[in-house]
Amino acid sequence: MTAPTGKVAKANAQVSIAKKAKKGKAQVTVKAAGIKTVTGVVAITIGKKTVTGKLTAKSKGKVTIALPKKLQGSKKVTVTFRGNAQVNKATKTTKVKITK
Numbered sequence: 780m781t782a783p784t785g786k787v788a789k790a791n792a793q794v795s796i797a798k799k800a801k802k803g804k805a806q807v808t809v810k811a812a813g814i815k816t817v818t819g820v821v822a823i824t825i826g827k828k829t830v831t832g833k834l835t836a837k838s839k840g841k842v843t844i845a846l847p848k849k850l851q852g853s854k855k856v857t858v859t860f861r862g863n864a865q866v867n868k869a870t871k872t873t874k875v876k877i878t879k
Contacts, residue, residue, distance in 0.1 A: 790814050792860045792869035796823070800877045803846045807832065807858055810840055811866045819863040825856050834860075850877050 790811040797806040809817045817840045822831045825847065832844035856875050862868035 789862075789865060789867045792817065792862070792866045794821075794858050794860050794869045794871045796856065796858045796871070796873060796875060798873075798875060800846055800875050803848065803850070803877060803879065804843050805846055805856070805875060805877075806841060806843050808841050809834060809860045809866075809869070814865055816840060817860070817863075817866055819866070820861045822859045822861065823856055824859070825850060825854050846877060851879060852877060 790813050792809055792811045795808045805823060807821050811817050816836050818834050818836060820831055820833055821842055822829050823844055828847045830844055830846060832842040834842050853874050853876050857872045859870045860868055
């Protein structure tokens, strides 16, 4: 008897970011159906600047990322979860109000 050789489908990720980034820090949440804790790298891009944070098993799908200094006001941001072996990558673009 042989084991099945088909590929296992990856879960689709859902990325969200808080509408306000207090003290220049943005809170990002990544969820995926069927996955208890999502792990991997999250990137936030504002203009030409990109900052990253890492989701760990302890973080329970949430990560707080320090944004580039000197940014204030309402900014268009792109949040990207880069994916892993179990979860597909996901991207979301939205506006975030950045305060000091």
